[in-house]
Amino acid sequence: MNNTDLTVDICGIKLKNPVIAASGTFGFGREHSDYVDLNKIGGISVKGLTLNPREGNKPPRVAETPAGMLNSVGLQNPGVRYFIENEIQFLRQFSTAIIANIAGNTIEEYCEMAEILSDADIDAIELNVSCPNVKAGCVAFGNTPEGIADITSQVRKHCRKPLIVKLTPNVTSISDIAAAAEDAGADALSLINTLLGMAIDIEARRPILANNTGGLSGPAVKPVAVRMVYEVYRTVKIPIIGMGGISTGNDAVEFLLAGASAVMVGTACLVYPDACIKVCEGIEQYMKRHGFCRVADITGKLMLNT
Amino acid sequence: MSKLLKEVITRVERATDSIFRITVASEYISANAAPGQFVNIKCCDGAQALLRRPISICSVDRSKGEFDLYFQVKGAGTEILAGKKRGDTLDILGPLGRGFDLDIGYRRIAAVGGGIGIFPLLFLLDESKAVVKRSYLGFRSSGQVLLLEEFGERSTSLETATEDGSFGSKGFVTDLLERDIISEEFDMIYACGPYPMLRKISEIAGKHGARCQISMEQRMGCGFGACLTCACMTYTDDGSRHYVRVCSDGPVFNSEDVVFE
Numbered sequence: 001m002n003n004t005d006l007t008v009d010i011c012g013i014k015l016k017n018p019v020i021a022a023s024g025t026f027g028f029g030r031e032h033s034d035y036v037d038l039n040k041i042g043g044i045s046v047k048g049l050t051l052n053p054r055e056g057n058k059p060p061r062v063a064e065t066p067a068g069m070l071n072s073v074g075l076q077n078p079g080v081r082y083f084i085e086n087e088i089q090f091l092r093q094f095s096t097a098i099i100a101n102i103a104g105n106t107i108e109e110y111c112e113m114a115e116i117l118s119d120a121d122i123d124a125i126e127l128n129v130s131c132p133n134v135k136a137g138c139v140a141f142g143n144t145p146e147g148i149a150d151i152t153s154q155v156r157k158h159c160r161k162p163l164i165v166k167l168t169p170n171v172t173s174i175s176d177i178a179a180a181a182e183d184a185g186a187d188a189l190s191l192i193n194t195l196l197g198m199a200i201d202i203e204a205r206r207p208i209l210a211n212n213t214g215g216l217s218g219p220a221v222k223p224v225a226v227r228m229v230y231e232v233y234r235t236v237k238i239p240i241i242g243m244g245g246i247s248t249g250n251d252a253v254e255f256l257l258a259g260a261s262a263v264m265v266g267t268a269c270l271v272y273p274d275a276c277i278k279v280c281e282g283i284e285q286y287m288k289r290h291g292f293c294r295v296a297d298i299t300g301k302l303m304l305n306t
Numbered sequence: 307m308s309k310l311l312k313e314v315i316t317r318v319e320r321a322t323d324s325i326f327r328i329t330v331a332s333e334y335i336s337a338n339a340a341p342g343q344f345v346n347i348k349c350c351d352g353a354q355a356l357l358r359r360p361i362s363i364c365s366v367d368r369s370k371g372e373f374d375l376y377f378q379v380k381g382a383g384t385e386i387l388a389g390k391k392r393g394d395t396l397d398i399l400g401p402l403g404r405g406f407d408l409d410i411g412y413r414r415i416a417a418v419g420g421g422i423g424i425f426p427l428l429f430l431l432d433e434s435k436a437v438v439k440r441s442y443l444g445f446r447s448s449g450q451v452l453l454l455e456e457f458g459e460r461s462t463s464l465e466t467a468t469e470d471g472s473f474g475s476k477g478f479v480t481d482l483l484e485r486d487i488i489s490e491e492f493d494m495i496y497a498c499g500p501y502p503m504l505r506k507i508s509e510i511a512g513k514h515g516a517r518c519q520i521s522m523e524q525r526m527g528c529g530f531g532a533c534l535t536c537a538c539m540t541y542t543d544d545g546s547r548h549y550v551r552v553c554s555d556g557p558v559f560n561s562e563d564v565v566f567e
């Protein structure tokens with residue numbers, strides 16, 4: 001039982017292992033490449049891209065919270081065209097999947113980006129319809145089943161790459177949202193994005209973040225994320241990429257058991273640049289220990305208490 | 307290039323009520339660090355004090371392969387650090403950031419430090435080849451004063467100011483700089499300290515057309531350029547404003563490039 005096979009196939013995206021760096025925590029891979037061999041990472045979801053460059057929010061943009069952090073970067077990025085012209089070539093030196101994470105203010109912007117990126121050398125598009133840090137726009141699309149159905153179906157018409165829709169946890173029923181995205185043509189789902197939160201400096205009587213609120217990530221959100229993956233898995237047939245607070249292989253296995261086919265690692269990549277590799281090693285050890293040959297064999301193998 | 311390192315602590319010492327000194331044995335950091343750079347420390351394993359804490363490299367002993375950190379206990383992370391013992395390992399990323407520019411042509415320099423901002427200036431004075439090195443250190447009050455001997459040995463002159471006048475002259479360290487800036491004709495002013503101090507120094511330098519490098523502080527998610535949380539607004543060549551990263555485009559900037567808000 002020792003030949004563990006770590007490869008996974010997510011709606012046609014072939015990954016050498018199920019561990020992907022989460023958007024916004026890995027830049028365009030350049031910084032991390034000083035510390036880790038990017039060839040050993042299943043994939044990289046790049047920093048959220050917008051049609052035009054964005055400056056992002058005022059600092060401070062990060063606040064540590066118990067077992068987590070809030071961020072309010074606000075999608076600072078050089079724009080989708082810059083990404084295509086200056087970053088893809090660097091990433092393509094490595095054998096790792098490239099996922100373009102995109103966000104927009106209007107559905108038309110999303111469609112235009114999907115169109116442009118469909119002709120670029122990337123492996124998939126991840127729709128960020130759930131960023132809590134920008135005022136107008138993308139969060140509104142991810143909040144309701146109608147909103148997500150609308151944007152997914154329209155982007156679908158322009159997208160000639162596998163389409164992953166990333167879900168926000170800041171909703172009443174994650175499974176309703178997930179079902180709407182599936183029906184509208186999503187090839188896969190990724191969840192969760194950050195939970196809207198706030199931290200206050202009581203001496204100054206002000207929020208720590210200049211933006212006042214921000215997105216919570218890290219170990220603190222893991223139980224919420226696992227529960228959401230579990231609920232979504234029972235609702236949809238398309239593959240799920242699970243994330244939220246993963247920093248070890250055991251954390252990742254929780255997501256796989258709950259129904260994820262692959263995982264993303266975010267905040268942990270900021271603290272340990274080599275976190276993806278450690279998570280992958282941990283998954284492999286678990287597979288050996290439990291006699292699983294393929295990652296897909298773990299997906300959804302949760303046994304509920306009755 | 308910076309590396310992910312596990313290094314051994316060789317000394318932990320209390321310097322003042324709230325400031326500790328930690329000496330770390332690290333061939334890599336001591337061989338590769340430049341003044342103004344910092345290390346990013348994971349204070350303990352796991353989810354407590356989750357993010358790394360940035361601390362400046364205060365001095366380096368290349369012959370022993372050691373470097374010194376001085377830090378003030380503020381919250382959870384530095385509290386844990388202060389409890390470290392000789393022989394413990396320290397989980398660090400470093401050396402990080404763009405440090406001070408020590409051009410050989412800078413013959414007359416000023417080093418202006420405030421509070422915990424004085425630490426990177428010690429390493430700067432060690433490495434600078436300037437002929438005249440004037441140090442100006444500011445503290446809140448006498449209880450916070452430290453490292454005077456070390457600064458004195460490395461400087462042509464050293465002056466201190468405290469806000470309450472309990473040590474050195476009464477007032478701000480920026481007053482001392484302003485007094486000397488015309489007569490001393492510094493080729494470069496190096497400064498590190500709290501935001502209001504740096505803003506004031508930038509103003510003074512700007513007014514007198516003096517060149518000045520400042521080390522900025524910002525809350526950081528990663529410390530190595532990946533997350534874009536440590537934004538600092540700067541002017542670019544064409545006069546437009548852009549956010550850059552304190553951790554990797556800085557922490558040291560030319561004062562005229564920084565947009566103070």
Ligand SMILES: Cc1cc2nc3c(=O)[nH]c(=O)nc-3n(C[C@H](O)[C@H](O)[C@H](O)COP(=O)(O)OP(=O)(O)OC[C@H]3O[C@@H](n4cnc5c(N)ncnc54)[C@H](O)[C@@H]3O)c2cc1C
Pocket residue numbers: 063064344355357358359360361362363376377378379380381382383384385422425426522523524525526557
């Ligand atoms: C480039 C750089 C160099 C520094 N060098 C030194 C030094 O040599 N000596 C020293 O005493 N201090 C230094 N600081 C400040 C030091 O990083 C903070 O005091 C420390 O992170 C506080 O952590 P804590 O766990 O005590 O506080 P907490 O309040 O528990 O920290 C919570 C979070 O806020 C961040 N944070 C809080 N205050 C600051 C601050 N002033 N700057 C940046 N992040 C902050 C922490 O890193 C952490 O992520 C430096 C900061 C920067 C950016």
Ligand SMILES: Cc1cc2nc3c(=O)[nH]c(=O)nc-3n(C[C@H](O)[C@H](O)[C@H](O)COP(=O)(O)O)c2cc1C
Pocket residue numbers: 022023024025047048049071073075101128131166192193194216217218219221243244245246264265266267268527533535
């Ligand atoms: C600093 C930071 C920036 C982020 N930027 C993005 C982004 O641009 N697009 C996006 O879809 N998600 C973004 N996220 C969310 C992460 O991709 C991920 O969904 C979330 O952090 C939960 O995973 P984690 O707990 O492993 O970090 C960001 C998260 C952090 C911490």
Ligand code: FES
Pocket residue numbers: 525526527528529530531532533534535536551552553554
């Ligand atoms: S702290 Fe992450 S980019 Fe500077």
